[in-house]
Amino acid sequence: MELGIFTIGDVTSDPSNGTTVSENQRIKNTVEIAKKAEEVGLDVFATGQHHNPPFVAPANPPVLLANIAAQTEKLRLSTATTLITTTDPVRIAEDYSYAQHLSDGRISLIMGRGNTGPVYPWFGKDIRSGIPLAVENYNLLYRLWREKNIDWEGKFRTPLNGFTVTPTPLDDVPPFVWHGSIRSPEIAEQAAYYGDGFFHNNIFWPMSHTARMVQLYRQRYEYYGHGAAHQAIVGLGGQVFMRKNSQDAVNEFRPYFDNAPVYGHGPSLEDFSTQTPLTVGSPQQVIERTLSFRDWAGDYQRQLFLIDHAGLPQKTVLEQLDLLGEEVVPVLRKEFAKDRPADVPDAPIHESLVIRHSEGRDPIPGGGPGSRAYADRQAKAAEQSETQGADR
């Protein structure tokens, strides 16, 4: 189980005193947060990719991740979104390969389609093609990381002739990829098809909805023969604010909640806490809530918390990290391990992926022999050749 944090890099005024940190300060704070995450014993730091205010999450996350990699030893670094729709897959392949080398394999990615429509034209893309772009671009990225001298053509970018990515991935094993989506079944299907991970940010939507998407991914993962449904690679987000005394947490967090980007000035903190995974309270409450995710998501592999948004002061964020590291994460590690079936895989990391690759156990996109998907394809092909025979 990987436990960590993810940031959306928003620059939001602190509603308690009206001050706003500069972009420079927010960026430096983000690096400090990541270093602190390692110090308190978290596994992962993940960053979003944004191109619009009020966000200063990097437009190209490997810049930030490489900087953090240089200042940390063990911390795994991930994107919380890599915009697979509007970022050229060739650039993604090269930049993340490079960051993977620099960080000795500590890089993973969560693919996403972004938070705002206008970003598409900024990068010369058609806003109406979100899903088709995600589908074509990832397919190219997947190949770029695994094949040399590629000939390729598609709808959304110029063709490639005899192209090879430089640098090629570390040990010929690409960074692990998760596919993130809040509500598109196509993306859960995409993750399942490739045998990649599926990540749900699990912040704004009711858990019943998230559960259905996770369930869909798990069942399709099994269909494509990458493992049983309960062995699929699931990641969840979550949002917490803690103080030793739970009423202190509620009182302190309320103004930040009420003015937060996205859901501020809407539902009450109480309603939102009931309907979504947001947990404001004591570390014990956060532990109980987080452990309950397993009841509807099954045994899963990655849990990331959002802790640094809505204008919370840096000092407060660092205190949250202390609480996570001292009181929450050690208990979660122990409790998540309890009753976890032995055949449920850990979160994939570079070392385990190298072994998998060397043993020839890499997932086969679309399902290899022995999978239901493969059998269905065979049956369909047989049916078609029969029909063609009858036509002649």
Place this chain on the structure above:
Amino acid sequence: MRILSITTSLSEDSTTLKLSNKIIAAAASAAEAAGLSAETDHINVRNLSSDLTDMALTGFRSENLEAAFAQVAEAEVIVTVAPVYKVAPVGLHTLFWQLIDEKALASKPVLIGSTGGTPRHSLAGENVLRPMLSYLKGIVVPTTVFAATDDWGSIEGGRSLNARIAQASEELIGLAASLNGAGADSSAGPADEGDDTDTASTTTGEFGRRGARRNPSIDDEFDPELITPFAQLLEG
């Protein structure tokens, strides 16, 4: 036949609620007269007001709202009644229809009812709701029912209101009955397409085609058996 009213009754005993009750009763008796058993239910949008504004702001549905939208999906006939404010049905009411799933009313007969202070508001429901409900693929019956203060206060007004209600209800139930009949015919058709969409056992080759055709408000888009296979997405 399940008849559902979506009514925005802003006070406890509003004329809008009265009108809604009258229409529902008339529709139920029209159904029974046609030999159909009628089951009626009622949603007051007032009780969903916070849920609707929250959904507009955050994008997610509360359990209450989820349940209300599911009720719409399950109903066979819809009656929608709201008071008119400034020449349009009150915004809370339109918000309900603006936030429900696309195609939520596919193949459902819908009757528009409105209330207002004076007869000058009588076409407000036509102008605002008819296009909105048509956009949701509802089949709105030609007669709409508008009740002004006068209609509740005079003998003539009351009679003519009752006549409009009876007329609209008959159109509503007549349409519902003929649509039900048409549905039964097509499911018995030689291509067998009408009822195979209801079976869970499918072959892979077919369910992508079905996935594209199914109505997302009624079908579960997260059902693994109905999803468009990725290979098909990849082909574009």
